[in-house]
Amino acid sequence: MGEEYLRRTAITRPKLTPEQERLLDETLADWKRACNVASRVGWAADETRRRRLQELTYHGLGEETRLGSEHRILAAHQAAAALSGVKQTEALDEQYETSCPTFTADTMKHDARTMTLFDDETVSLATVDQRVRCELALPDDEDGYQRQYLDDDSWELTESTLTKRDGDYYLHLGFRKPKPTGLAERRDDTEDRTVLGVDLGIVNLAVTSTARFESGRELRHRHEEFERIRGSLQQTGTESAHRVIQRISGREERYTRDVLHRVANGIVDEAVEHDCEYIAFEDLSHIQNRAPPAKQFHEWAHRRLVDYVEYRADALGISVVFVSPAGTSRRCPECGHTDERNRSDRSTFRCVDCGTTGNADYIAAKNVGLRYVRRGLQSSRRTGDGRLALKSGTVKPSRGFTPSD
Structure with a gap:
């Protein structure tokens, strides 16, 4: 069976204090380190399955980073997806020389356990220390496209991405809802x-x-x-x-x-x-x-x-x-x-x-x-x-x- 959901992304910016930004910077650095560690483990073990790579790296990521348990799992899954892409490339064309994937982008995954969206238009994000809660920078009027997902209960929040670009953080909020009947x-x-x-x-x-x-x-x-x-x-x-x-x-x-x-x-x-x-x-x-x-x-x-x-x-x-x-x-x-x-x-x-x-x-x-x-x-x-x-x-x-x- 194919994909049964419509998926959309709403982009907004969290309003952060300097202390909150510092915590997110540290979390992002540990996230990239965790993804790279998991990638090297999976490359050495020739392992691309998410659950198996999670088992191989979970405790080691806890020793090498300060990430919470859920972010360690997400990092292992991210590495597994990258490794799987490399294997698919090898299968399609043997002439391409592939190498162990590395993670350098200032981008980090969040799910329902590491991020909570509240009705008062604030968001809570897990960090390497304590969770930070801040407002979302949304349009003042009700015509902003983000509100069609935030204000409609038929859209369910799913895995989202936190990205740092040009010194500012942005949230790419993922939403989904069932496709129309038939x-x-x-x-x-x-x-x-x-x-x-x-x-x-x-x-x-x-x-x-x-x-x-x-x-x-x-x-x-x-x-x-x-x-x-x-x-x-x-x-x-x-x-x-x-x-x-x-x-x-x-x-x-x-x-x-x-x-x-x-x-x-x-x-x-x-x-x-x-x-x-x-x-x-x-x-x-x-x-x-x-x-x-x-x-x-x-x-x-x-x-x-x-x-x-x-x-x-x-x-x-x-x-x-x-x-x-x-x-x-x-x-x-x-x-x-x-x-x-x-x-x-x-x-x-x-x-x-x-x-x-x-x-x-x-x-x-x-x-x-x-x-x-x-x-x-x-x-x-x-x-x-x-x-x-x-x-x-x-x-x-x-x-x-x-x-x-």
């Missing part, structure tokens, strides 16, 4: 499902099988400009230059986030317009941050874009699914012939067998969607035929093209 059942019913295929790239940030093109040229240009300015300021090396770097980094983050939200909304709107129950992407879990910086940026942007699509699609009852990326840019969607020569350059596809031509990214988007359609046809639980959404209709692997009404 939504989960519809996801399990594969009869006549319609799939939207999406290809992610650099020149075109995203292309759908319905021929929606989202250009990535401006995003790439702005990132290169930010990098050029950052490099010049880093060479200066002054405190003033450092402050400017922080300021422009925040500006780039906001710009990139806005672009990715717009593209994600466009993809989901395309799925809704064409009555798609599924949006298919290439599996990005094999990507590692060992590429050149420019490529790292686009890989990060692709991950963030997929997250945004999942977030919005989930609320509409549309499933986001993933397929293997192998051959999607070289396979002919008409005759099935796969050949490196089919893609002679970045933008052009021409099948050397049947002569089919087209934009290479659009061909790849169709192949991504068709791969998930074929997966359904091969499933023993199949109750109907899947189909790929195109601009003017749908296509089934065995029955060809059907124009829209």
Whole structure:
């Protein structure tokens, strides 16, 4: 059974006294130390199971840190999740050199035992010493988006994250509630499902099988400009230059986030317009941050874009699914012939067998969607035929093209 809950995150800031901030700083330092200790133990023991790693590290974390019992458990689970991700990467691509995960980010997990949210808009957080209780910095009016989760009893508080950024603490409060009745059942019913295929790239940030093109040229240009300015300021090396770097980094983050939200909304709107129950992407879990910086940026942007699509699609009852990326840019969607020569350059596809031509990214988007359609046809639980959404209709692997009404 798939995920049965809608999940949302509300971001706010705790109003801390200097003493409370000091306690959280010490707790955060011990949290990172605990995650790294558990990670090294799990790496040495080749252990990725949460409960087993918890058993292996619980007492040792109590000796090496001042964390309470629940935070030690959460740290072990965090390390287990990171180790499991490394193992999945190894299974997908043996050529990637993996290493023991390390934790350096100023981010710490909280659950119902380490954090309590009160009706008076205050929060209590466990630390290495005593719990701290403080107000939340919420909008004065009742229109702040956080209140739709804080004031609605149908949303249940779940695991949340405390993050320190630019000297300030932020709480990413996690909420969940059951999905609407019948939504989960519809996801399990594969009869006549319609799939939207999406290809992610650099020149075109995203292309759908319905021929929606989202250009990535401006995003790439702005990132290169930010990098050029950052490099010049880093060479200066002054405190003033450092402050400017922080300021422009925040500006780039906001710009990139806005672009990715717009593209994600466009993809989901395309799925809704064409009555798609599924949006298919290439599996990005094999990507590692060992590429050149420019490529790292686009890989990060692709991950963030997929997250945004999942977030919005989930609320509409549309499933986001993933397929293997192998051959999607070289396979002919008409005759099935796969050949490196089919893609002679970045933008052009021409099948050397049947002569089919087209934009290479659009061909790849169709192949991504068709791969998930074929997966359904091969499933023993199949109750109907899947189909790929195109601009003017749908296509089934065995029955060809059907124009829209």
